[in-house]
Amino acid sequence: MPKIKVIVKAKEHMFLGSGLPVENIQTSRNFIAGSVLRGTLARAILRPLGLWKHEIGLKSETPEASPPEGFAEVFLAKPPARFGFLYPIWIRKGEDPEKTEVFPLPLTAFTCKAHKGFKTEDGHGVWDELLYKLRYEVEGKPPTRGECGCGEPLDRLRGFVARIGDTYRRVEVHPRLLVRVGLNRLTETAEGGILYTQEALPPHQRVEAEDRFLHFVGYWQMSDEQWEALKGLLGKFVPKDGEGYSLRIGTARARGMGAVTLRWVEESSPALPPLEKRLEDFQPRGPDGHELDPDHWYFALTLRSPLLIYDKQGRPTTRLEKDVLEDYVSAIPQGLEFLREASVIEREEWSGWSAAWGLPKPVVTAVAAGSVLAFRAPKGEKEAVLAFLQEVEKYGLGERRAEGWGEVVACDPFHVKFAMEVKDEQG
Numbered sequence: 457m458p459k460i461k462v463i464v465k466a467k468e469h470m471f472l473g474s475g476l477p478v479e480n481i482q483t484s485r486n487f488i489a490g491s492v493l494r495g496t497l498a499r500a501i502l503r504p505l506g507l508w509k510h511e512i513g514l515k516s517e518t519p520e521a522s523p524p525e526g527f528a529e530v531f532l533a534k535p536p537a538r539f540g541f542l543y544p545i546w547i548r549k550g551e552d553p554e555k556t557e558v559f560p561l562p563l564t565a566f567t568c569k570a571h572k573g574f575k576t577e578d579g580h581g582v583w584d585e586l587l588y589k590l591r592y593e594v595e596g597k598p599p600t601r602g603e604c605g606c607g608e609p610l611d612r613l614r615g616f617v618a619r620i621g622d623t624y625r626r627v628e629v630h631p632r633l634l635v636r637v638g639l640n641r642l643t644e645t646a647e648g649g650i651l652y653t654q655e656a657l658p659p660h661q662r663v664e665a666e667d668r669f670l671h672f673v674g675y676w677q678m679s680d681e682q683w684e685a686l687k688g689l690l691g692k693f694v695p696k697d698g699e700g701y702s703l704r705i706g707t708a709r710a711r712g713m714g715a716v717t718l719r720w721v722e723e724s725s726p727a728l729p730p731l732e733k734r735l736e737d738f739q740p741r742g743p744d745g746h747e748l749d750p751d752h753w754y755f756a757l758t759l760r761s762p763l764l765i766y767d768k769q770g771r772p773t774t775r776l777e778k779d780v781l782e783d784y785v786s787a788i789p790q791g792l793e794f795l796r797e798a799s800v801i802e803r804e805e806w807s808g809w810s811a812a813w814g815l816p817k818p819v820v821t822a823v824a825a826g827s828v829l830a831f832r833a834p835k836g837e838k839e840a841v842l843a844f845l846q847e848v849e850k851y852g853l854g855e856r857r858a859e860g861w862g863e864v865v866a867c868d869p870f871h872v873k874f875a876m877e878v879k880d881e882q883g
Contacts, residue, residue: 459677461721463553464488464542464705466659466670468715469632471708473808484655486629487616488542488672488705490761490860491808496705497539497686498531501693524692526685530678535851536858537682541761541825542674544629545618546661553671554721557619558627559760560826562586562870563800568604569611574624580604582613582624584874586756586828589798590740593830594748602876614826617870624870629670631655636711654708674860676720677850694718731845734867735838752832753841756799756871757848759829760863762806762822765854772821774801776829784854787847789833789840798830822861828871 472485472492502508507523530537543558564586573579581604603609616627638650659670678686694701700719708714728734738755740748767773767780778792802824808817833841845866852862 458680458683459675459723460683461554461723462493462540462542462674462676463700463719463721464493464672465553465700465717465719466657466672466715467717468659469634469656469713470659470670470706470716471654471656471713472706480652482652482654484631484657484706486544486631486657488674489808490539490541490674490858491856492705493542494531494539494859495810496703497690497694500703501527501689504693524689526689529685530682530689531858533682535679537678537686538676538852538857538860538863540675540677540860540863542672543616543627544657545616545627545671545673546629546668547671548666548668551620553673555620556673557727558616558673559619559865561613561615561617561626562758562828562868563612563802563824563826564589564828564871565613565874566610566876567613568606568608570608571604571606572611572613573626576623577625580606580608582874583610583876584871585876586798586800586830586871587738587740588876590754590795590830591742591748593754593795593798594740629657631657656708656713675723675863728865729869731842731849731866734869735842735845737869737872738867749832751835753835753838754795754830754832755841755845755867756831757829757845757853757864757866758868758871759823759825759827760865761825761860762804763827763854763862763864764806764820764822764856765862774803774823776831785844785847787840787843789837789844791834791837792844793832795830795832799828801827801829 470484471482472488474483474485499508501524505524543560545553545556545558547553562584564584565582566585567573567582568580571580573582575581613626618625618627632655634654634656636652636654638647638652639645640647657670661668661670690701694703696702697717700717703716703718704714705716706714735753735755740754742748765773765776765780765784767775773780775796776794778788778794781792782788803821804824805819806822807819810817848864849866851857853864854862856862
């Protein structure tokens with residue numbers, strides 16, 4: 457089951473709509489949701505055949521053409537091909553986006569309130585509190601958050617982070633506001649007195665005499681058959697652009713926005729250490745290095761994209777107890793416990809616009825990307841724990857996985873590398 461690193465380079469301003477406008481302001485997300493790229497590819501394939509339903513309009517006759525061979529295999533099969541979220545990074549001179557990983561900062565990450573950022577960025581540093589919380593989960597003591605060495609309090613760090621080798625840096629994308637004139641639908645000319653504002657992501661910025669270019673990096677994951685079928689469809693229906701493929705993505709395409717180049721790299725080596733090593737490194741330990749709870753395995757799922765999961769009554773839930781997970785994962789360790797107090801969870805509303813339907817998507821409440829879900833299981837369940845973690849990393853978790861939802865990383869090394877230092881109260 458290949459995992460494909462996908463790289464999208466912005467050539468023009470991009471407007472990645474976030475749903476219905478607020479008054480006369482249309483806001484843009486600063487990442488490419490899986491559904492956006494999935495829909496863009498489907499449109500590029502079906503439109504030349506007259507099968508893009510939104511453009512067929514109200515015609516009742518069935519088009520003579522049918523979807524090309526391989527289309528159903530990629531977009532409709534079960535398990536579905538997963539089109540993951542793509543997150544932004546500014547690529548500088550000499551950097552290669554193929555060697556970067558970009559993901560939302562975990563909600564367990566903190567930084568100095570007065571001097572934010574990693575030490576490599578001249579900040580005072582970044583600390584992650586997850587292992588700190590797990591230690592106190594074992595010891596039964598309430599965690600207390602410390603302060604930076606400079607005396608300033610710690611503040612939660614949000615946004616995206618890029619990992620290039622062993623170096624981490626924050627990624628910030630600031631949209632530009634563009635004022636537009638509304639058009640009369642009958643005359644297709646400017647309508648007097650109607651103005652609206654769109655946010656747009658710029659494709660280029662210049663910082664301290666250095667040019668930086670906006671890219672988006674993420675992953676697709678699918679079967680070998682689906683991957684071969686998708687490559688065949690792209691080669692047949694999508695025009696080439698140098699080493700990649702030329703697309704227009706997002707909305708406001710008629711106004712010249714959304715031109716991008718898409719390319720990919722088939723991952724030959726894993727981006728993360730082996731799963732078993734990650735699990736071993738994740739166990740809460742005392743200052744002298746000994747395991748604090750030799751009777752359990754502790755592990756966490758860090759969300760790289762939103763998670764929508766339903767309980768037995770069909771309601772969105774944030775309580776990932778064993779009975780809820782059984783509907784989504786086949787390998788469940790015996791005695792699995794969801795550690796609510798050690799987890800850090802936020803919820804957010806999601807909507808959007810379906811170009812295929814020509815209608816807004818239903819509004820749903822999902823667990824936000826960056827949330828951290830902590831668990832433990834008995835020590836004798838190591839093989840079952842590894843099977844559970846391997847399954848959710850490979851296939852995702854929850855609903856809407858074809859759109860990239862439910863992408864998780866098990867025992868993310870970020871939590872270990874930036875673990876908050878814990879001092880004994882006697883020390």
